[in-house]
Amino acid sequence: MAGGASSPALVAAVSEAGGLGFLAAGYKTADGMYQEIKQVRGLTGRPFGVNLFLPQPEYPGAVTGSTGAVRAAHPVTAAVDVYRHQLAGEAAWYQTSLGDPDSGRDDNYDAKLAILVEDPVPLVTFTFGCPTREVIAALRNVGTRTAVTVTTVDEALAAQWSGADAVCVQGIEAGGHQGTHRDNPEADGSGIGLLALIAQVREAVQLPVIAAGGIMRGAQIAAVLAAGAELAQLGTAFLVTPESGAPALHKQAMTDPLFTRTELTRAFSGRPARGLVNRFLREHGPYAPAAYPEVHHMTSPVRKAAAKAGDPQAMALWAGQGHRLARELPAGQLVEVLAAELAAATAALGQQGAA
Ligand SMILES: Cc1cc2nc3c(=O)[nH]c(=O)nc-3n(C[C@H](O)[C@H](O)[C@H](O)COP(=O)(O)O)c2cc1C
Numbered sequence: 001m002a003g004g005a006s007s008p009a010l011v012a013a014v015s016e017a018g019g020l021g022f023l024a025a026g027y028k029t030a031d032g033m034y035q036e037i038k039q040v041r042g043l044t045g046r047p048f049g050v051n052l053f054l055p056q057p058e059y060p061g062a063v064t065g066s067t068g069a070v071r072a073a074h075p076v077t078a079a080v081d082v083y084r085h086q087l088a089g090e091a092a093w094y095q096t097s098l099g100d101p102d103s104g105r106d107d108n109y110d111a112k113l114a115i116l117v118e119d120p121v122p123l124v125t126f127t128f129g130c131p132t133r134e135v136i137a138a139l140r141n142v143g144t145r146t147a148v149t150v151t152t153v154d155e156a157l158a159a160q161w162s163g164a165d166a167v168c169v170q171g172i173e174a175g176g177h178q179g180t181h182r183d184n185p186e187a188d189g190s191g192i193g194l195l196a197l198i199a200q201v202r203e204a205v206q207l208p209v210i211a212a213g214g215i216m217r218g219a220q221i222a223a224v225l226a227a228g229a230e231l232a233q234l235g236t237a238f239l240v241t242p243e244s245g246a247p248a249l250h251k252q253a254m255t256d257p258l259f260t261r262t263e264l265t266r267a268f269s270g271r272p273a274r275g276l277v278n279r280f281l282r283e284h285g286p287y288a289p290a291a292y293p294e295v296h297h298m299t300s301p302v303r304k305a306a307a308k309a310g311d312p313q314a315m316a317l318w319a320g321q322g323h324r325l326a327r328e329l330p331a332g333q334l335v336e337v338l339a340a341e342l343a344a345a346t347a348a349l350g351q352q353g354a355a
Pocket of ligand 1: 001002003005024025026051126127149170173174175176177179212213214215233234235236237239318319320321322
């Protein structure tokens with residue numbers, strides 16, 4: 001969970017309790033990622049994973065490093081410039097400036113990979129694209145297992161071709177960004193629910209499936225395992241734990257009756273991500289352009305200023321569809337509760353099967 005939620009303390013607590021904690025490398029410098037890896041190692045000797053964002057390809061025909069006038073000639077950069085004007089009032093209201101949309105598209109991917117090959121961790125997962133076969137092979141050579149987040153069968157096929165060890169099948173219910181390999185506005189509204197997607201991926205590829213999206217209870221873990229997944233992945237459920245580094249306002253919003261719905265939106269980052277519907281999402285979501293990470297960079301100061309001002313209405317309140325079921329338990333205890341619920345649900349299913 002990029003953005004601070006997956007703190008080293010949360011990763012370690014989950015792994016210590018028998019889960020598999022994941023450190024988010026997204027939005028961090030390579031050294032920032034490495035420092036956190038060392039902190040996790042200091043807290044637990046148990047396996048954990050690191051999650052990387054794929055660099056975003058240049059837009060076809062984009063002119064880089066040129067004047068503003070030439071930049072505006074490209075449809076995507078022109079759309080970003082329009083959105084910048086539409087957000088001017090937000091920056092003024094929160095007494096800040098919009099960020100530079102051209103602050104970087106690669107998320108320091110190569111430098112992070114170099115560290116992970118030099119000083120391996122047990123697992124590396126990828127989102128927003130599929131790594132090359134060379135990258136997967138380099139990690140395998142140093143004993144690291146890999147998984148790629150997929151939201152369609154085609155993406156799962158690409159992950160299998162790349163040589164990944166598993167696919168993380170992310171349903172449309174999931175909190176935060178959809179890990180879609182290429183953002184395609186024409187596909188808006190065609191996102192696939194988790195159970196439907198697990199079944200399709202199982203029949204298309206031979207890789208083990210990690211299921212993610214809307215899972216908040218052990219009985220749901222039993223359901224995705226019954227559907228063919230090997231593992232379940234939970235984000236929102238752990239976001240509210242004391243170990244999570246998510247801002248207190250974000251944690252409180254999960255079960256605040258003020259926030260009744262989640263929606264997929266490009267308002268904050270330019271890529272579809274599921275968050276609680278607040279004022280910013282409602283106002284800007286309808287016209288936010290498909291321009292990641294430009295929109296992410298541009299809105300970053302506004303989101304930070306809103307958080308500092310104690311105003312959740314312009315923060316990116318990422319949340320899965322199950323957010324209302326969030327339980328504010330210590331992370332280790334949450335793993336234990338989920339395991340007990342899973343055991344109970346599995347036993348109940350067994351009894352029904354025998355009857
Ligand atoms: C706050 C937040 C941050 C997230 N950040 C990442 C990330 O950095 N990388 C990633 O692959 N997925 C990220 N996700 C998505 C999760 O990996 C996962 O797909 C999702 O949390 C599952 O749905 P759930 O939140 O309903 O459990 C994030 C989710 C949330 C809620």
